[in-house]
Amino acid sequence: MAISEKEVALILSDHFDANEFNGLHSCLSKEGALIGTVGETAGQKLSDADHKTEVEVEVSYEEARSYNFDGVVIFDGHSSDTTRMDEDALMLILDMYNSGKIIGAIDHGALVLINLDVLKDKNVTGSPSIRVDLENAGARYFDEPVVIDGNLVTGRGPQDLEDFCQALVDELRRLTE
Numbered sequence: 001m002a003i004s005e006k007e008v009a010l011i012l013s014d015h016f017d018a019n020e021f022n023g024l025h026s027c028l029s030k031e032g033a034l035i036g037t038v039g040e041t042a043g044q045k046l047s048d049a050d051h052k053t054e055v056e057v058e059v060s061y062e063e064a065r066s067y068n069f070d071g072v073v074i075f076d077g078h079s080s081d082t083t084r085m086d087e088d089a090l091m092l093i094l095d096m097y098n099s100g101k102i103i104g105a106i107d108h109g110a111l112v113l114i115n116l117d118v119l120k121d122k123n124v125t126g127s128p129s130i131r132v133d134l135e136n137a138g139a140r141y142f143d144e145p146v147v148i149d150g151n152l153v154t155g156r157g158p159q160d161l162e163d164f165c166q167a168l169v170d171e172l173r174r175l176t177e
Contacts, residue, residue: 003033003169004034006070007033007036007067008033008034008036008069008070008102008168008172009059009069009092010035011038011072011074011075011093012038012057012079013078015048015082016046016048016075016078016079017076017079018053019158020075023162024161027165028169036067036069038072039061040060040061040088041060042059049078061086065091065092065095070101071096071171072096072103073109073168074103074109075109076108079109080107080110081111084112084114093116094118097152100151102175104155106157106164107127110124110125110126110127119134119139120139121139122152123142124142124152125156127156127157128156131143145160146164153171
């Protein structure tokens, strides 16, 4: 079953990881998901960490709160540092989490989940370099490609992008069952 009715917000800010963004955008689009690039200001142009890829923000964090996204993905790179300091971004992600929407975070993107204060007793993965941060937030860390706990889908890193995308697709598909 395709996920053609599902809308996914890809959370971005400057210095995002282009490989993760392009890989997930491609994978989710091939499965039929509708993708919305969400950031601080609609129309803003964002560059990846290498300044080789530019993406335009389609929907601001504030506007996105009125959309009916089925899932959200938080990326690696400096993007996650900026996102975790943005109150509008955090409110959007937390609202979606509390509504049972799919929350995906890959690599250092899992740091944003710490700021949401939702990790107590949750099973997660992420970059091994943030293991202690995740555990200090109350999570149980697993050095696995993908870990799913409730509506949280976490991916270890870019080497696990295919597995992470497949897990997101499976969870979005599960929402229609």
